[in-house]
Amino acid sequence: MKIILASGNKGKIAEFKKLFPSDEVLCFKDIIGDYEVIEDKDSFKGNAVKKAEEIYEKINDENIIVISDDSGISVPSLNGEPGIYSARYAGQGSSDKENYEKLISELKKKDISRTPAFYTACIAIVYKKETYTVHGWMHGEVIDEPKGENGFGYDPLFIPKGYDKTLGELGSEIKKSFSHRSKAVKLAKKILDVII
DSSP states (O other), rough: OEEEEEEOHHHHHHHHHHHTTTTTTEEEEHHHHHHOOOOOOOOEEEEEEEEHHHHHHHHHHHTEEEEEEEEOOOGGGGGGEGGGGGTTTTTOOHHHHHHHHHHHHHHHHTSSSEEEEEEEEEEEEEEEEEEEEEEEEEEEEEESSSSOOOSSTGGGGEEEESSOTTTTTTTTHHHHHHHHHHHHHHHHHHHHHHHH
């Protein structure tokens, strides 16, 4: 199966290739070149659907499968921040490090060193002009100092429920077994089994 991923995020692309090991996963930029979808919706689902549908229309081949993912981390004690702004929390084009440093700064402003948090992943699939969505969640806590070099995004700050190490300290195989994206991908695979 050939899957076009509506994302330019290298970390996400690598993760999807691991999650779909028997399929060909391509970045949309490999097909249509440099193009940016403006993420202006107010939910993970809204942004995921917009990315998948826009890339599907741009490629203009009804036999391809376009999958997009909009995901991020939400910290209830920070009014749900960064939420849908996770990838650009420190500003448009900001690096993972800049984003998690802003999160650390916001936690420190409230004198919080450890607090509940959760990741959300919404996956949108477009195939034969139909759109399908699924969600996955991963609960745990964020801390105010990075630990570990593994993963990407906020992984060095996030301790999943049932663990005492951050995702940055845990190996990718452990993360793959229970992450928000893995849970959403399992559901997405069920949809793909039915529609293809």
